[in-house]
Amino acid sequence: MKSLRILTTAALTLMLFSGCESQMTQSEKGALLGGALGSGLGAIIGHKTGSAGAGIAIGGVTGALAGGVIGHAGDQTDKQAAQQDEELRRQDAELRRQRRELEELKRQRGGDDGYNNDSGSGARDDYRRDPPPASDSRY
Numbered sequence: 428m429k430s431l432r433i434l435t436t437a438a439l440t441l442m443l444f445s446g447c448e449s450q451m452t453q454s455e456k457g458a459l460l461g462g463a464l465g466s467g468l469g470a471i472i473g474h475k476t477g478s479a480g481a482g483i484a485i486g487g488v489t490g491a492l493a494g495g496v497i498g499h500a501g502d503q504t505d506k507q508a509a510q511q512d513e514e515l516r517r518q519d520a521e522l523r524r525q526r527r528e529l530e531e532l533k534r535q536r537g538g539d540d541g542y543n544n545d546s547g548s549g550a551r552d553d554y555r556r557d558p559p560p561a562s563d564s565r566y
Contacts, residue, residue: 453505457498458491465490 451459466487473482 452498453501454495454498457494457496457501459494460490461494461497462487462491465493 466483468490469482469484469486470479471482472486473479476482
């Protein structure tokens with residue numbers, strides 16, 4: 428019965444702190460969740476072995492460390508994803524700038540970009556020219 432009370436207290440503590448999740452990093456959330464789960468499991472195991480207090484302490488510390496390490500990995504993944512998103516945003520802005528510049532250059536040249544716009548194929552006009560003479564080099 429005592430281990431059930433401890434487990435209930437740990438669960439209530441976890442729910443209390445989970446309301447503040449918007450301000451907590453994944454490392455902190457992981458440490459809190461790991462500590463609560465570790466304490467609960469430690470209480471159950473410690474109760475079976477006759478030392479619930481030691482089980483709670485060992486389980487709580489072990490769970491908090493494991494949860495913190497896992498949460499830290501999640502923080503690093505989020506940081507890397509944010510950096511990649513920022514790089515994609517910069518590349519997209521550069522691509523849009525280059526497209527605007529290309530359109531401006533086309534307007535300045537009068538739309539003559541060397542492509543056969545009549546056929547709609549996008550093929551260059553110079554493919555119709557005679558190919559260069561083959562060299563008569565013998566191997």
